[in-house]
Amino acid sequence: MSRQVLASAAPPAIVRPRIAMPSLLPKIAAGDPAAVESFLRRHSGMVWNLARRFCRSAEDAEDATQEIFVDVWRSAGRYEEAAGSEVTFLMTIARRRLIDRVRRQGRSPAPELLEDAGTIPSRGAPDRAEINDEVARAQAALAQLRPEQREVLDLALGEGRTHQEIAAAIGIPLGTVKSHARRGLIRLREMLGVDPESGAPAGGTS
């Protein structure tokens, strides 16, 4: 009996029913203070923790976080729900600001964060019961990546490291870093079902 080997297609997109959370950005653009407070409750921790991982110091992370949210307040009127989720909008701005800051300030040697009591960001799945569904799917997708791809993306996306820094940190050739990074990001897109036509993940927006 011949054994059929199923062709290894791209893994199916991880799509689960979404908990609809209307975006606060239109209200923020209209000047609603309550929307600002709610937005910060939803997302400030995520941005703060990413900034802590990117930046040299807690003080720098604080300034970076402030810059990001000021940019968000000013840009809120340009948000289009059809083009992507509130989280995607926010984190696109966050990545831009943090990468610009790191490149402007330089980062050599690798950053040593000042550990403030109670502010050490956790790495890995959060413990809290409620979590943004889109982020949860992305975490699940990252966990399904090949370990070497995940490791590179963790440094590239999670800390804004350059390919040279990653190669030095992990101890692998530069070309291998690039290969893992490219394929990891592409695989992540496929698993999340981010549609090139709209930019939105499969199943609409959260």
Place this chain on the structure above:
Amino acid sequence: MSRLTADQWETIAEDVLFGDANVGGQGHHPRPDDPTGLAQRALERTAAIGAAALAGDGAPPQRVHERLAAAGLAHCAAIRRNQADEMPHGGFTTSLTGRATSTGRLLGFALATAAAAAALWFALLQPREPALRDLRSDVLAHDDSAVHADWQAGVGEAHPRGDVVWSQRRQDGWLRFHGLPPLGPEQAYQLWIVDADRQGAPVDGGVFTITRSESPDGEVLVPIHAKLPIGHPKAFVVTIEDRQGVVVSAQEHVVAVASL
């Protein structure tokens, strides 16, 4: 996948992760029907949500949260002001524009204006315009984010009486004076806000002039509309400077201090 080849996708992915002309639309601005641009946008959004997934959990320190909230509230206040067209009428109105400068420490050493200075807008209260008084009273009575401090006695030659009311939620407030004298044509009062969140860099509050008071009791009420978020106001200080204001104050004439 779209019409792009696997190699093209990989090139774009590398650019999104490590390149310069990718993040936030810098450099490349794809047309809606440009496959390369669409792929870039999709990967940028993937990168954004990937970063969110990797960021981890944990609330920012309370100080950081308050600073962010203040910036957001200041943004909302600016939008409301633009929508409401709040310029009061009557009296002596000195509109002010802050300057982007950097400041040093106040009260004992030279001031330097902050790189992003607050702009304050001042007006004299008209006895026939009770709205400012009423609003101030309402804030004092009902706004739990409001802070209030009297001008300290014995500061400066003018010895002004009065107080400062500041609403952290509204990001505005009022200076009230009894006995603050008019100045000569070459001088102006300048306000400085010491913000604990700015680590020794007071916010330039702009300049204002008082030529006369319309109030029968000699009271002057000056509304404050800061354009920069104030995180933790610690003190309001008024100095006398050149009419156009200064970048660095010699602190020769500190006329009023209200500490919180």
